[in-house]
Amino acid sequence: MAHVRTQIREQFKTVIETALPSAGYDVFASRRYARNDTGKATVDMAISNDQTQAREVMGDARIHIASLYIRVQRGAQETLLDDLLDADEVAVVEAVAAHDWSGLLEEDPELVQVNFTESDETGVAFGGIILRYDIEYRINKDDPETIIP
Amino acid sequence: MVGSFIQDDLATIFASSEFGEADGTVLWNGVEVEGAIFDNEGVEFQMGEGMSQIAEQPVLTAPSAQFNDSLADGDLFTIRGASYRLKNWLDDGTGVVEMMFEKVT
Numbered sequence: 001m002a003h004v005r006t007q008i009r010e011q012f013k014t015v016i017e018t019a020l021p022s023a024g025y026d027v028f029a030s031r032r033y034a035r036n037d038t039g040k041a042t043v044d045m046a047i048s049n050d051q052t053q054a055r056e057v058m059g060d061a062r063i064h065i066a067s068l069y070i071r072v073q074r075g076a077q078e079t080l081l082d083d084l085l086d087a088d089e090v091a092v093v094e095a096v097a098a099h100d101w102s103g104l105l106e107e108d109p110e111l112v113q114v115n116f117t118e119s120d121e122t123g124v125a126f127g128g129i130i131l132r133y134d135i136e137y138r139i140n141k142d143d144p145e146t147i148i149p
Numbered sequence: 150m151v152g153s154f155i156q157d158d159l160a161t162i163f164a165s166s167e168f169g170e171a172d173g174t175v176l177w178n179g180v181e182v183e184g185a186i187f188d189n190e191g192v193e194f195q196m197g198e199g200m201s202q203i204a205e206q207p208v209l210t211a212p213s214a215q216f217n218d219s220l221a222d223g224d225l226f227t228i229r230g231a232s233y234r235l236k237n238w239l240d241d242g243t244g245v246v247e248m249m250f251e252k253v254t
Binding site for chain 1: 189191192193194195196197198199200201202203204205206207233236250251252253254
């Protein structure tokens with residue numbers, strides 16, 4: 001068994017990888033090293049700001065609310081980049097919405113923020129779209145590997 | 150106006166017999182650029198979010214006199230057989246211009 005956060009990232013990876021064409025995207029549940037430009041978009045994810053408040057529940061069960069950042073970054077011709085990033089959001093949002101998360105999360109993931117980033121340093125314009133989902137899961141406070149259904 | 154002695158030095162430095170590209174391999178809107186140095190270095194850069202990327206950074210350096218202050222955003226260059234679109238350039242004021250490109254795919 002792995003930490004619930006790991007399970008969540010891995011499940012998002014599987015969902016997104018299944019929905020997006022492998023010819024156009026490489027998906028990572030976790031990625032730190034720099035990537036060489038392959039002409040494909042890179043999708044990775046990270047969780048931050050994982051919080052719980054003991055007073056919201058009774059006993060040892062704890063509701064956690066965290067932010068999952070799904071980042072899609074790609075190189076493209078400058079005039080096409082923004083349109084492609086918007087299309088990336090459509091593809092990711094559709095994939096996440098189509099999946100049944102009830103085995104892992106208390107509620108469906110909620111898209112709460114979209115940000116952009118970019119670079120013009122090379123012969124290919126690069127940009128990224130960052131989708132922040134709020135996710136909610138319940139565990140025993142002493143067992144972060146097991147979801148309480 | 151750059152002194153002729155500097156222009157002579159630049160012509161030597163950028164000549165294909167020294168550091169420049171082979172004759173006929175650099176074209177600016179179809180016109181040959183005689184004497185230019187092309188670099189296409191792989192660089193790593195950070196976009197502020199997510200992982201770093203590594204991509205090629207095409208830069209052409211040449212005596213600015215060849216362009217008569219006529220460079221324009223979007224000019225098409227052919228360099229070593231590949232096509233590039235001029236995005237911006239830096240004229241150093243001493244007779245040399247450095248040009249940055251988007252690769253045309």
